[in-house]
Amino acid sequence: MADDVTREDALELMARMVRVRKFEELAARLRMKGLIPGFLHPYIGQEAVAVGVCAALGAGDVLTSTHRGHGHILGRGADPARMYAELFARATGYNSGKGGSLHMIDTDLGFLGANGIVAGGIPLATGAALQLKRTGSGDVAVTFFGDGASNEGAFHEAMNLAALWKLPVLFVCENNLYGEFTRQDKHQLITDVADRAASYVMPGVVVDGNDVLAVKDVTAEAVARARAGDGPTLIEAKTYRHRGHFEGDMARYRPKDEVAHWMSRDPIDLFAQVLTDRWGVSADEVDALKTEVADELKRAAAWAEEQPFPNASEALTDIYVNDYEGAMLR
Numbered sequence: 001m002a003d004d005v006t007r008e009d010a011l012e013l014m015a016r017m018v019r020v021r022k023f024e025e026l027a028a029r030l031r032m033k034g035l036i037p038g039f040l041h042p043y044i045g046q047e048a049v050a051v052g053v054c055a056a057l058g059a060g061d062v063l064t065s066t067h068r069g070h071g072h073i074l075g076r077g078a079d080p081a082r083m084y085a086e087l088f089a090r091a092t093g094y095n096s097g098k099g100g101s102l103h104m105i106d107t108d109l110g111f112l113g114a115n116g117i118v119a120g121g122i123p124l125a126t127g128a129a130l131q132l133k134r135t136g137s138g139d140v141a142v143t144f145f146g147d148g149a150s151n152e153g154a155f156h157e158a159m160n161l162a163a164l165w166k167l168p169v170l171f172v173c174e175n176n177l178y179g180e181f182t183r184q185d186k187h188q189l190i191t192d193v194a195d196r197a198a199s200y201v202m203p204g205v206v207v208d209g210n211d212v213l214a215v216k217d218v219t220a221e222a223v224a225r226a227r228a229g230d231g232p233t234l235i236e237a238k239t240y241r242h243r244g245h246f247e248g249d250m251a252r253y254r255p256k257d258e259v260a261h262w263m264s265r266d267p268i269d270l271f272a273q274v275l276t277d278r279w280g281v282s283a284d285e286v287d288a289l290k291t292e293v294a295d296e297l298k299r300a301a302a303w304a305e306e307q308p309f310p311n312a313s314e315a316l317t318d319i320y321v322n323d324y325e326g327a328m329l330r
Contacts, residue, residue, distance in 0.1 A: 005213065007279040011289065013055060013212050014275060017047040017268050018293045020071045023080055026297050027070070027087060028247050035305065036087045038100050043071035045242035048267035049174050050075035052215025052237075053142060056223055060139035062110040062128050064121030067102050068174075068241075069114030072144055076109045080297055084304035091310045096318070098310060119145055119152035122171070126158040129169035129232075140168040140226040148179025150193045159234070163200040166231035170222050173236045174209065180245050181253055197234035209237030210267040213274070239267075 005013075024042040031040050043050070046068075054075035057063070065072040070083065078094075086093025086104055094104045105113035112128060115121040125143035132139045149155055150173055162169050173193045177184050190196070197204025203225070207218045215237055222233035240262035244251035251259075275281035 007281070010275055010279055011281065013051055013216075014268070014271055014286065015289055015293060016051045016075060017212065017271065018290050019080070019297070020047045020050065020074045021268060022290070022294050022297050023074060023083070024070060026301060027084070030084075030087075030301060031247055036101075037089060040101055040247040041068040041245065042241070042243045042247055043068050045262070045267070046174055046176060046209065046239045047071055048212035048215055048271070049172070049209045049237045049239055050144070052212040053144075053172055053219045055212075055216045056219035057142065058139065060110065060137060061142065061223075062112050062125070062132070062139065063142040063144065064112045064125040064128075065114040065144055066121060066146065066149075067114065067116050067118075068146075069104060069144075070101070073104055073106065073109070073111050073114070076111050078106060078109060078111070079300075081300035081303045084301045085307050088304050088307070089309060090304060090307035092307045093304075096310055096314070098318070119149035119154040121145065122149065122158045123154050126162050126167060126169055129162065129167040130165065132168055133165070138227050140170060140223055142170045142172060144172050144174060146179060147173060147175040147177065147184050147193055148182070148187060149173075150196060151179070151188060159196070159200045159202070159232070162232040163202045166229060168226035168229075169232045170219065170226065171232060171234045172219075173234065174239055175236050176239050176241045178241070178245070178254070181249075183253075192236060194234055194236040202232050202234060204234045204236070206236045206238065209239030210265050210270055212267060212271055240265075
């Protein structure tokens with residue numbers, strides 16, 4: 001719980017949020033330079049959700065992500081250099097340069113992958129939770145998704161099975177108020193996605209998604225419940241993305257006063273004040289932390305830019321696998 005957080009713990013939470021923020025800001029600049037092909041969906045503004053959730057997980061826990069997944073894998077402790085290498089389509093990236101932003105994966109971290117399909121990661125995490133329950137490992141699965149994904153059939157099917165079988169899975173809805181370009185009240189009548197938990201007889205919890213300690217606390221409670229065999233929890237973290245749906249989207253569909261309100265509730269600024277009020281961390285210490293993280297990321301990006309592109313002969317590698325008695329499966 002938040003009462004157990006030490007000064008060192010709090011500084012690490014801040015460092016992880018800053019790392020996500022500055023990773024994304026640098027990635028956006030590098031894309032403008034032409035180093036990153038394809039789309040980029042910045043996680044800027046939602047850092048407290050990924051960092052808070054991951055801070056409450058154990059080494060054996062697993063998670064699935066979304067198209068806006070950089071914050072999740074960084075929250076889990078990923079190597080920014082390998083992430084930039086993947087974004088640059090280099091052979092030393094997490095997917096050997098062939099997955100890009102939307103398909104990063106690191107099973108060693110329990111990160112079962114980002115996903116370009118809306119709600120695509122929800123049934124995958126539910127399946128992982130079934131296997132975790134069968135093995136009796138005591139580990140849990142977590143799936144991140146947005147408010148728009150809660151309208152998809154995969155969300156409801158997975159919630160139903162998870163509740164029915166009391167699976168150790170956490171459904172974490174990052175409600176940033178927009179499903180791509182559509183405001184929440186234009187695509188669903190409910191205000192709180194967490195209300196949908198009642199249909200599946202599981203707890204539905206709403207949390208301030210810009211408060212990293214609050215997110216950590218509700219996640220810890222849900223994890224403890226899952227480990228005890230009491231089944232899944234739906235957590236709705238209310239947050240806001242600072243930029244458009246993708247890098248280059250000017251987001252003119254969002255009212256200026258709404259944007260201004262949420263910008264004033266920047267999760268990093270809010271936690272910086274908590275650091276000062278509760279642990280006596282000075283503004284200079286926070287600034288030094290930000291500078292250290294920024295320098296780390298510059299070195300990571302420079303390393304990634306020097307890495308080789310995949311060899312053309314490896315184009316079909318990882319597409320086919322020898323599975324049963326040597327039979328090749330697509």
